[in-house]
Amino acid sequence: MPLRTVQQYKASLQDGRAVYFGGERVADVTKHPVIGIAVNHACLDYSLADDPSHRDLAVFNDPATGETYSRFFRIPLNSEDLLLRSRLIAETTRQGKTLVTLIKEIGTDCLFALHMIADHMDKHLGTGYLGKVQDFYRHCRDNDLAMSVAQTDVKGDRSLGPAGQEHPDYYVRIVEERADGIVVRGAKVHTSVTPNSNELFVIPTRQLSAEDRAYAVAFAIPTNTPGVRMICSSYDDSVPNAFDRPITSEHRMMETLTIFDDVFVPNERVFLKGEWQYAGPLARAFVEFHRFTAISYKLPLVDLLCGSAHLIAELNGIDRAGHVRDKLSWLISYAETLQAMTRIAAIECSMEAPGIAVPSTKLVNIAKLHFASNYHQALSHVQDLTGGLLVTAPGLADLDNADTGADIEHYLGGKKGVSARDRLRVINLISDLTTASFGGYQAVLAIHAEGSIEAEKITILREYDSAGAKSFARWAAGIAP
Template identity: 45%
Template sequence: MGIRTAEQYRKGLVDDRTVIYRGRRVGDVEQEPDIRSATDRCGLCFSISADRPDLAVVDGCSAFYHLPRSREDLVARSRLLREISRRGAGAIVLKEVGSDALFALLRACQGEGLERARAFHQRCLDEDLALAVAQTDAKGNRVLSPSQQADPDLYLRIVDSDADSITVRGAKAQTTYSPNADEILVLPTRAMGPGDADYAVSFVIPPATPGLTLYVSPYAAGQRDAFEFPLSSRHRMLESLTVFDDVRVPRERVFLERESATAGPLTLAFVDFHRHTAINYKLPFLDLMVGAAHLVAEANGISGAGHVRDKLARVVSWAETVRGLAELSDVRAGPDERGVWRPDPLVVNLAKYTFAQGYPDAAAILVDLAGGLLVTGPGAEDWADPRIRAVLEKYYAGAVPGERRLRIANLVADLTVRDFGGYQTALNSHAEGSLEAEKVQMIRSFDPGPAIRYAEELAGVAGDTPVGRALTHSMEER
């Protein structure tokens, strides 16, 4: 098949998958408006193949699944990620995260698991699949390891196996676009100790697999008017609690089975690519934040004020710092031992950390520049009535006509203070890893040796110092 159309992708979602949404089972995901709107968004990663084959097609297959074998390949992937995000108002669709996980399998799996991963990679190329990734476990008491939990199902685990299959039980939380996927690819969420072997598991299954249930979050549910909600009326992401109730997985679909030592490297291999995807898909979102800040300042007639120019400079500085770091992660990229080019992990995590740390300040600046109109403006029904609209246009005029000012205010409101804005606040802090996770990866990736030796040279002290020995030991352990 090679390349599918968005319509072919859509038709492939109609099966007997078990999807629970707002207290009821959804018989056909294409007939549920909220789920269908997410399918529309995910369809972008298919339609882009038709109008931008230079970006989205490599050797007759989807470029999302093209394994980077050079710096040029990685740069091309970055351009593709940015363009698909621009079309989706600054957020992911499906193939990006799926390919991140697939590349991790190809980098970290061993033996038969690696051969199966290679076969599945070829299938993704041949059939142009859309993959959801289920990685985050429920975790329970986070002080305890998976095998120490009071309820053993709080991390997904293997409960049985035979010559042909494994059987798994448990759940994965926050699985993005699971109702909209062709396949669900499962990864471990953390490194595993010897006592956690049953939890070291990775596989891929169709959403319609018996025993698999997708409990979809209703956050930001409901149909919305495009005037009042210019973003969330057209761009919706879905998350699910993905529950495995003694699900049987054929062995040819299993990539990791009770290999505790591989769980950690596989998790980190996913992080390398997933945060690279994050910093690229967030660049259009950064452009949206910068553009909205300038527009709302103009609409209120305050663009020339000194404090406003200072605030705009802070938003621009934040956005362009992340952009520069995203580009630097490709410049510093290099191959692993299997010849797969990965972005520089230090710079990737620094970029993601910079984005997440700066987002609350940038959102607060937008709210400050916009004023109370964000929560006191008229609704869509008022705007639709010609008599009321004439009054609104008269009294909501600012430095620009009333309609322009209201539409800009609604864009900022949707982006910051409404439920879509609340979703963005949580997403931008925790998606692809928390601030603390990014700091851990930065320390893991940074070699302090040259800096320490330089400082010692200028200080005139011996190199064999306690801090030097401790840092060297720490690097060796990692």
């Protein structure tokens, strides 16, 4: 039965995986007070597929097998598939109060990219990768697996390639080739959802040269494979209540420093082994799908910034002021431009071998750059409209205290009829979203996740038809072509 239940998913994580949090090995990630929040957040993916009001979007029926699968595994064949994928990513993230679940999104982005690059390698080098990728895709789809992708290496000196580094382990590499597989060593960083995934993909992070051959490696392994150690980020180890932190009390994603301590990978799970010319194309193919995922999961975030700004302006009685309408109209344009760009990137897709619809790379990157480079301006407007209570408000315990609760109710109301409790709920939502640890997390996520802003600019310059534009300018200026 391809669709798993929440219980089956949780049980699959109780497998002896080596996860460390706050200096201690975690015995069971599903029962850990902080990682458990990330596990429950990821469960949204499975509960949505089981929910009659979301089921049509969350699953697809494959006439070829007669089975029903999670729609995330649908290989996009046209813009309609991409639009539905984008809608599903946005809806799951909306249920997660702006936090993406990622456990199927990122892995399928990687699977789509692996299909394309494996096909290309097989045709040009005579390798036999595509069949292995297709078998592995079916394994993930048919077992409804949660997946993480470790692409970003720790990288050491950013100006040097892997072979030029102070020591050889700043990028993951092959240290031994055996008849039945390879042994890999190194570390990846910022790997999202690893503590609660079933499969872990590893792919290169950059273009490589011939001397980097050992670093040209892509594979997938079960997350509990011996030698894999996951050291969780400590960015927020609090367990807040739902009043003070309406988002983070229920929704969280966990990143790890992911160590590969001489890990054995069997041949059937190896998708790149030394073909250094294909490291860059694989890295880019993954990132292009993943940036489409990114702009899709940013949509609920910009919507909530917009909605909460409108709401707090109303509760504070400032919604008719000129400067407020100016900021609200800026926020609407910011959000709606991203919405439109995401749709058009899906509509303007191209078909790539072996039959996969790829969203417009140029438009995806412009959309991502639009989102990321304006994100801090959006935060500034929302924080401006909300006021300083974002960081100075009393908490739930003060509201519930017999001595102080009445003071807070009496003094912290908004415009007529708006109770202090309701106003604080909205302020706490905006605080969680824009200031507290989650706000900081989202701000860094905006700048760096799915590649830094500079990487987006490089791609836009590469994808733009500058020759056509220059020839138009030459013609308009009246100079020879």
